[in-house]
Amino acid sequence: MEKDFNKFMTQLSETNATLDFYSDFNKIRNNVNEIALSLNSLNFLLGKENLREAVTMLWNRDKKAFDVLDILIATRRKDKKKFIDNDGKPYLISSLFTSIDGVMKFLEETGLSEVFMRKDVKDLVDYVFGVETGLDTNARKNRSGDITETLLHRILNNNGIAHRMEVYSSEFPKIKAVLGEDEKRFDFVIKTKKRIFLIELNFYSGGGSKLNEVARAYRELAPIVNAVNGYEFVWITDGEGWNSAKNKLAEAYNDIPRMYNFTTLPEFLEEVKQEME
Secondary structure (H helix, E strand, C coil), X not given: CCCCHHHHHHCCCCCCCCXXXXXXXXXXXXXXXXXXXXXXXXXXXXXCCCHHHHHHHHHHHHHHHHHHHHHHHCCCHHHCCEEECCCCCEEEHHHHHHCHHHHHHHHHXXXXXXXHHHCCCCCHHHHXXXXXXXXXXXXXXXXXXXXXXXXXXXXXXXXXXXXEEEEEHHHCHHHHHHHCCCCCEEXXXXXXXXXXXXXXXXXXXXCCHHHHHHHHHHHHHHHHHHCCCCEEEEEEEECHHHHHHHHHHHHHHHHCCCEECCCCHHHHHHHHHXXXX
């Protein structure tokens, strides 16, 4: 089939996000469970008119419960967040959790004291589940690549195409010989009766200088792999971020025989299935 770069660009997807992309509830649940006992202890403070008295009672019984207070303002101790005190000096937020006075300062100056006394929050475990869900949005960028790999993995499975994921070039002596000391990890490998396809996969919803470098790198890699008898390089890429690097992508598209997006991918899959029969 004749290649048409302009058509290829019009087919780029706006997003690769499946519904499970937005929140990793298994991770959220585990994070909450790790501190649930402390949060249940802190529930004692909710609705107390004399908050200092209640803090003192809980401190004398279970001072470790206060170690998780920072999550109530959507920060984590491991992040070592700081605040500026009245003296203009920075202090770790966690340093406040070493005394009753420090705890009271934290509650009063963050506004949590009023939240507690008014009982705006009924249960801190449920509250922190919501906080963790919000914090998890920061991890979406890291999940984007995983979701694209999962998507292709599902597509291949649905088409009955056996494949391997994250395979190093060292497994293929002929490829290792042409790549030299530079070991390369291919995202997917498909072996048919005729050849072995070494596949790179990515998705870019946003632009940036990285895209130019990626296009250049695969443009250089493709002819090296394709020169080895029995091997072919495949690049599957998608995402409207490529609009910011259209020229470099065009160069790669013209030089890489097997380059697909998720719209044109079925063409490749049909060929693969025929070679597996």
